[in-house]
Amino acid sequence: MKDHMTVSESEYTDADFQKVRQIAREKAGIHLPATKKALVYSRVSRRVRELDLGSFQAYLSFVTSPAGEDEMQNLIFALTTNVTSFFREKSHFDHLESIVVPQMISRVRAGKRGRIWSAACSTGPEPWSIAMSVMTAFPDAATHDFRILATDINAHVVARATEGVYGAEDVEGIPTAWKAQFMERTPSGDYRFTGPIRRLPAFRVLNLNASWPIQGSFSAIFCRNVVIYFDDSTREHLWQRLADKLDPGGFLYVGHSERVSCANQCGLTQVAPTIYRKDH
Template identity: 40%
Template sequence: MSTTEQLTPNQLSPAPHELEAIARILHDATGIVITQGKSSMVQSRLSKRLRELGMSDYATYIAHVTSESGVEERRAMISALTTNVTRFFRENHHFETLSTAALPPLIARARAGERIRLWSAGSSNGQEAYSIAMMIAEAAPDYAKLDLRILASDIDPHMIAAGQAGLYDSSALASVPTDMQRKYFSRKGEKVQIATPLRELISFRELNLHEQWPMRGRFDIIFCRNVVIYFDPDAQARLWQRFEAQLAPEGWLFVGHSERIADLSQSNLVTAGVTTYRLRAETTTRETRKWH
């Protein structure tokens, strides 16, 4: 038996052509780019998948995920290779803008009977969406009576399930102000859980940003932070255009600290702060169909 054949998936790195095949599958499905330098990352994240399937080499695994019977495993592969880094109130300057500039007029409109929608795109395990929800609750204690909802979407079904549960390790609250911890969290065994009214404010949905979106109504605020950075430039440009089309007039778009919309010359978006954009006012009628 050769040395290679004796190696376990934990020890065996994908060959360059195997890494290229895995990268192509991921890119075609999601727009996410992984390079040859990511071999160790691919190995560490997929070795568990190979073990669970009883496979000892990447060639067999690639053949499986590209077959008709490998659809579910392809989803599992995408989940494994998707980076999920998040925390409550990450990039706090966005939440300051949300509190002082974006939310007050939207809440006033909601109290006047208008429909207000926000979207956390690439929401991971829900900490971003719940941070937004806490800011809404702080600004409008009567939020449950308003037509105001948050959509939280992610490509990873495991992250969607975690967001729906709203259960987190106590250490996750390190970035949450103490008064908010008291108001919006309760002990649940060894974990903490977000308050039920805030969970009811959010709809969690599995969504691949690279594919067709089912939503028809426009959003007043979209958060998509530290997601687009993993896409190639063409995919990034397409996504910025799609977000712009999904925004209501004067809607807000918040992006990640390393992300920028490269060319605003052909866009109706204008800079409105640090990694923050806003759609110019339009004369078109606001779309009112619901996404849930």
């Protein structure tokens, strides 16, 4: 087997970093401050080695060529990867289960739509956690027009999320009773979501900073640990677009280190440190 070529940090120039910054901004609205230069080297040099391209210059030439279209997704994902887990920031799911879904039930049973959006679903723990919370509060949700839109910019993680298969260590945060209710063991020992719950999530590839081919509005939107990658103007523009997609009285959940700075202008009221309600 051929050894991967090494990439020396001394060969990583300011021009390379500026080029990555430009790509990140143009393709995904990601803002990379100067302090991220070392992080970019750490993340992107792995991709350079994987492709045996030998230098950042060669990699960046490839990724911006027609042949590098798929690799562009890998580059963006390398720059944005963060931790995801089932029921991360559990207070959001408690609020969803006890407040939001009960308010939706009578409306949905009367034949109206019920919609929740996981706006940066990564490999799927967030939307599947939402689905378990929904099914617990509304056991027959899957027999009605109730859906969870789950989107991410990266097609590879969306494909994995759609499969709904996770290793034993990945599902440690799921209560044992819920694993028994909503999952089955695979021959390899993994856990797979099964039964009616699979009808709830709809997985799609979506760039939050591009156009949204989304019809209708949502009773709740989860957009957590995403805006940390954006500059102030991009962040405020996204908050406004998300607020516009909420039903009156709907809720926006953000990450523990995030704050909707334009809440008043966006028509949102903060009801908990990381939960906002759209004003009627």
